[in-house]
Amino acid sequence: MKMIIESEVKRAEALVERYMGLPPETIDLFSFNVDALRKAPADFGRAISALRQVADISSPSQADAAYAVNVVDLIAELAQRPQLPAPIQKLWAVEEGIRTAGGLWTLKHLVTIALAFAGVLVGSTKVMTLGYEMFAYVALALIVASGALHLTHSSNAGTRVPVYTIGALVAFCVLNTLFAPNVGFLVLLAGAIAFMAGSFLSLFDSKNGPTGGELYPEEYQPVEGLRAEEFNYYKVTTGNDMSEPIDRLS
Incomplete structure (x- = not known):
């Protein structure tokens, strides 16, 4: 032995x-x-x-x-x-916990799509009530955060996560200024659907190895x-x- x-x-x-x-x-x-x-x-x-x-x-x-x-x-x-910067490594751990929690991973994608779709409905005009405007800000933050978590498990995540986060916020602001909030949410909706489709396709290719869990005690x-x-x-x-x-x- x-x-x-x-x-x-x-x-x-x-x-x-x-x-x-x-x-x-x-x-x-x-x-x-x-x-x-x-x-x-x-x-x-x-x-x-x-x-x-x-x-x-x-x-x-x-x-x-x-x-x-x-x-x-x-x-x-x-x-x-992957070797990632400390903040992105923490996001990676959060996403890993969601993925290993079974249905929570699917629920995260469905909630993200639902928020984006609701944003398209409430943002059909530039003039929104205060309640709709607050909802739009919260939905935008949650949708972008969900996409950033998803990208932590992609290749070159150290670059993709900050680029996506900043790019999505800037693109939404530009579209909101030029058109209406629903256009920005429509783009985010397309991205959320693409992320969910990519996640399900990855299930057919992934081979799960051993996870940390309770494999070893503290002592x-x-x-x-x-x-x-x-x-x-x-x-x-x-x-x-x-x-x-x-x-x-x-």
Whole structure:
């Protein structure tokens, strides 16, 4: 079991090296400073700490080895995530939580489309009541925020998220000035429908790897009582009477 865990440590070191763009055999997992992974998900550091705890066990069990394999599988999944600036990384985590919550992901798209459609209805004229105007501002903020969350899981998200957010707000203001609010909401409605269609198409191509969740606790504590103690002639243990080897020596 110890050899299996050691091989998993080596695999984790290779994953971290690849993630950071370092040459092979340059990282020692036990002396590696996790703070160097500033743009990595928070679970990355927790997974490395959990693996260290398992690797420190002198006589690991089969359960410990399986645990190490699962933790390194998680590190492999985390290493595939994009390195993003801290604010966008937090948005990525929010969107990931929505996507892993089942129907909440679909509900988010439907609410966004409904808000955009309502904006088209209430914004049919430049002269709106105060209530309709407040609704338009709230709907605009929620629609743009939903699109920004969606783009955190796209390629080059570090650029696309701010460009989309600023571009959508500027485009809406321009269309609102030149035409009417409903024209801006019509463009946002088309974008919301496109995002929802892209999300459903991505379900056919995605392969979900292991997720963080409750894979590892804050402090890993193996169950020592479940391990079978090795038989040792030179140690008095249960079922190990020293009289027999001593009699043979005499």
